[in-house]
Amino acid sequence: MKTALIVAMDNERGIGKNNDLMWHLPVDMKFFKDTTSGHVVVTGRKNYDSIPERFRPLPNRENAVLTRNAAYEAPGALVFPSLEACLKHYADETERTVFIIGGGQIYKEAMDAGVVDELYITQVDxxxxxxxxxxxxxESEWNVETILEQGKDEKHEAGFRIKRYTKRF
Incomplete structure (x- = not known):
């Protein structure tokens, strides 16, 4: 199983405010969609609930939602009580990458557990x-390459660059 994490953050490592995205960056959104399509996306319940209902579950991806609420239902998605249980479910996955897509608590758990093989980080200026x-x-534990750069323009309120991090060992 290959586990990746994909996130966009601002200059203060900020990823959200009031359980919502803080920016509108179409090229980054397309990158997210293209990169995760055909794979598994793992998200916490609050993050999942913040996705507009018409986009839930995220299309062309297997959606997994993490919540301690045993009664929680996410039609069209799998629900797991923990990141550990979710990753155990996908342990034999060989065709698809398991993408951790947020929110903050899930990112922290995944990074602390050392289960992430690859990071895609959009740095918003x-x-x-x-x-x-x-x-x-x-960051010294990772090889880093910049894979996309986008300047501020009429469609992008801020410039950004997307970096891909791979484990050094």
């Missing part, structure tokens, strides 16, 4: 006053 943040990590 702005500060948004977030209330949810991506955890700090030791």
């Amino acid at each position: 702005h500060r948004y006053g977030a209330d949810t943040f991506f955890p700090a990590f030791d």
Whole structure:
């Protein structure tokens, strides 16, 4: 099983505010969609609930939702009580990548557990006053390459670059 994490964050590591995205960046949204299509996406319940209903579950992906609420239902998605249970379910997955897509608590859990093989991080050149943040990590443990750069323009309120991190060992 290959596990990846995909996130966009601002200059203060902010990833969300009031359980919502803080920016509208079409090229980044297309990158997210193209990168995760055909794979598994794992999200926490609050993050899943923040996705507009008409887009739930995310199309062309197997959706997995993490929640401690045993009664929670997410039609069209699998529900797991923990990240550990979810990853155990996908342990024999060989065709698809398991993408951790948020939110903050799930990112922290995945990074702390050391289960992530690859990171896709969009660094947005702005500060948004977030209330949810991506955890700090030791970048020296990763090989890094910039795979996309987008300047500020009429469709993008801020410039950004997307970096791909792969484990060094």
